[in-house]
Amino acid sequence: MKAALAGVLLAVAAPSAAAGLQPSQFGALAFRQHPGAQVPLDTVLLDESGRKVRLGLLLDGKPAVFVLEYLHCPNLCGLVLAGLVRDLKAAGLQPGRDLQFVAVSIDPHEGPEDAARARTAYLGEHANPAGWHFLTGPAPTVRRIADAIGFRYRFDKAIGQYAHPAGFVVLTPDGRISRYLLGFEHGPAALKTAVAEAARDQVEPPAHPLLLLCFGYDPQAGTIAYTAMQALRIAAFGAVAALVLYVLAALRRERTR
Incomplete structure (x- = not known):
């Protein structure tokens, strides 16, 4: 889980640059x-x-x-x-x-x-x-x-x-x-x-x-690769948000027992 989460966070936090x-x-x-x-x-x-x-x-x-x-x-x-x-x-x-x-x-x-x-x-x-x-x-x-x-x-x-x-x-x-x-x-x-x-x-x-x-890679805006990368980042943010909500819900259930 920790390795998978690290991978998600690295994808989200990748620096923005037009790489050669x-x-x-x-x-x-x-x-x-x-x-x-x-x-x-x-x-x-x-x-x-x-x-x-x-x-x-x-x-x-x-x-x-x-x-x-x-x-x-x-x-x-x-x-x-x-x-x-x-x-x-x-x-x-x-x-x-x-x-x-x-x-x-x-x-x-x-x-x-x-x-x-x-x-x-x-x-x-x-x-x-x-x-x-x-x-x-x-x-x-x-x-x-x-x-x-x-x-x-x-x-x-x-x-x-x-x-x-x-x-x-x-x-x-x-x-x-x-x-x-x-x-x-x-x-x-x-x-x-x-x-x-x-x-x-x-x-x-x-x-x-x-x-x-x-390596910090970010495709140039306006390309298919750029669109795919943006979609990946949105999905990564969604995955992190879902994980946070899941943990919070589990904590609430634990407190109500």
């Missing part, structure tokens, strides 16, 4: 899943302090939750990152001890200051930063990692946003892709299982395909 990226192009941005593929561990990125770090050294012989996102994303990136932080804590998994948490920005204009602010925002000023890594780097370097993972993304100049799939991967201690977790809500139990499998060097089959894009 069209629906016919969305399919090209889905994850191309490569279970067992090796992430390039010789890649050098910048950490939150501006220090150069080699990806392989960050893993430190532990499994890793690995996220590609961008820190100024106005759409689903924040939900993915916040959900991961919440689920890791709920699962009792401690980065630095049980795994490494690695988030790499796909936006080459973001740098160490952005990464430092993001880490503080998600973890709090007093959280132990060990094992939490927010990294940035030049476009060719990040693209090399994304290609290994099968993470497709593209910048849409019309709305100033990156379009990309929502989800992340879990890596084995030697940097191979153990599992894909697509979407933005998985729960602590699923995450704990995925990390345990990765720690045992297990490689799981591809996840069931899910095309959930992190």
